[in-house]
Amino acid sequence: MTASDRIAGGYSESELQYLLEGAGAAAGLDCRDADLLRGHTNAVVRLRHEPVVVKIARRGTPHQEVERTVRFVRWLMEKGFPTAPLHPVAVEQPLVVDGAAVTFWTYLPQPAEPVAAVQLARPLAALHTLPVPDLGLPQHDNVTAIRRSLTSIATLPPEDLVFLSEQADILEKELKDVTFGRPMGLIQGDPQHRNALHAGGDAVLCDWDTIAIGHPEWDCVTVEVHCRRFGYGVDHYTRFAEAYGSDVRSLRGYDTLARIRELRMVTTNARKVRHAPWTLEEVQRRIEGMRQGDAELPWSIL
Structure with a gap:
């Protein structure tokens, strides 16, 4: 995974790589050469070979909180609300890998300018x-x-x-x-x-x-x-x-x-x-x- 030497989501780079590989294997996703997008709170990683963003909840985040977020986003999606969509994968979300809650989101290509x-x-x-x-x-x-x-x-x-x-x-x-x-x-x-x-x-x-x-x-x-x-x-x-x-x-x-x-x-x-x-x-x-x-x-x- 391409990342800095800074800790992302409370995980070292090697820990993050281990979690990402475990999540990818369970979900049937190719996680090679992934890019770390954000890491100050959760670790947010874009997969280069899949149209997917993987979000690894910050160390210590209760699984129940992530489960509630998933249920809420599914509720929004059912209503047609303008939300970033959960990506369909072959595992139940959130996926728990070695104690960390992982979710998968459909990658939306972004222009250089941020949302105004x-x-x-x-x-x-x-x-x-x-x-x-x-x-x-x-x-x-x-x-x-x-x-x-x-x-x-x-x-x-x-x-x-x-x-x-x-x-x-x-x-x-x-x-x-x-x-x-x-x-x-x-x-x-x-x-x-x-x-x-x-x-x-x-x-x-x-x-x-x-x-x-x-x-x-x-x-x-x-x-x-x-x-x-x-x-x-x-x-x-x-x-x-x-x-x-x-x-x-x-x-x-x-x-x-x-x-x-x-x-x-x-x-x-x-x-x-x-x-x-x-x-x-x-x-x-x-x-x-x-x-x-x-x-x-x-x-x-x-």
């Missing part, structure tokens, strides 16, 4: 109108996720951990005063440019690990944060808001939602530093920007 935020508007708005299926989906809870990450961070100095914990306390109190404009329902949980793919001139959503029940505003503020922090610009998000039909920046309490979303992103990445030590500098740069109250500091993608 405005292309997220239509599928995201459609998702927010779907009924909630009886699949045991979790409640979206950013604050709990932040606190869970804080207990697992082992690479930051104590003063950074204290600062992040204090921010969580402050924002949790502020959140109680936020009045959401829309009822709870299905949300993607992490909609962004890299969690969508071009498909037939439109865009489809992918990476459904964060699917949950929550207020749609959480999805919209995630798009806004990514546009603002990763160099896309204000106009890029404004076009999304116009196409979606509402602008989360007009919500009283938007600032609280945005800061909570950013805090979750920072603490999640800080938790992963032990498996990705090269990301520590960027994580600490983001924390310092938060200390300074710099809402416009550009972030580098991890």
Whole structure:
């Protein structure tokens, strides 16, 4: 497999190769010369000799979570929803190889340009109108996720951990005063440019690990944060808001939602530093920007 010397999905390159070969053998797929596409969370590998992307869940991910994701995506596919499709293979998905949950997805060729935020508007708005299926989906809870990450961070100095914990306390109190404009329902949980793919001139959503029940505003503020922090610009998000039909920046309490979303992103990445030590500098740069109250500091993608 073509990959860097960095750990992907919590696995070394040799471990990842072993898992990929085992999954390929069970599913009847040719996994030679595969390419690692992404590895900061899950290990996502494109097969060169098959129209397939293999996703190996991050080390320690409960199989039940991946099973729930598979059931949800099958439900979306039955409804004709614009989602990246599971690939038909000769094994039940997820396939468990040496404790790791593996799923197979149909490869969709991509142009050089990533999906634009405005292309997220239509599928995201459609998702927010779907009924909630009886699949045991979790409640979206950013604050709990932040606190869970804080207990697992082992690479930051104590003063950074204290600062992040204090921010969580402050924002949790502020959140109680936020009045959401829309009822709870299905949300993607992490909609962004890299969690969508071009498909037939439109865009489809992918990476459904964060699917949950929550207020749609959480999805919209995630798009806004990514546009603002990763160099896309204000106009890029404004076009999304116009196409979606509402602008989360007009919500009283938007600032609280945005800061909570950013805090979750920072603490999640800080938790992963032990498996990705090269990301520590960027994580600490983001924390310092938060200390300074710099809402416009550009972030580098991890």
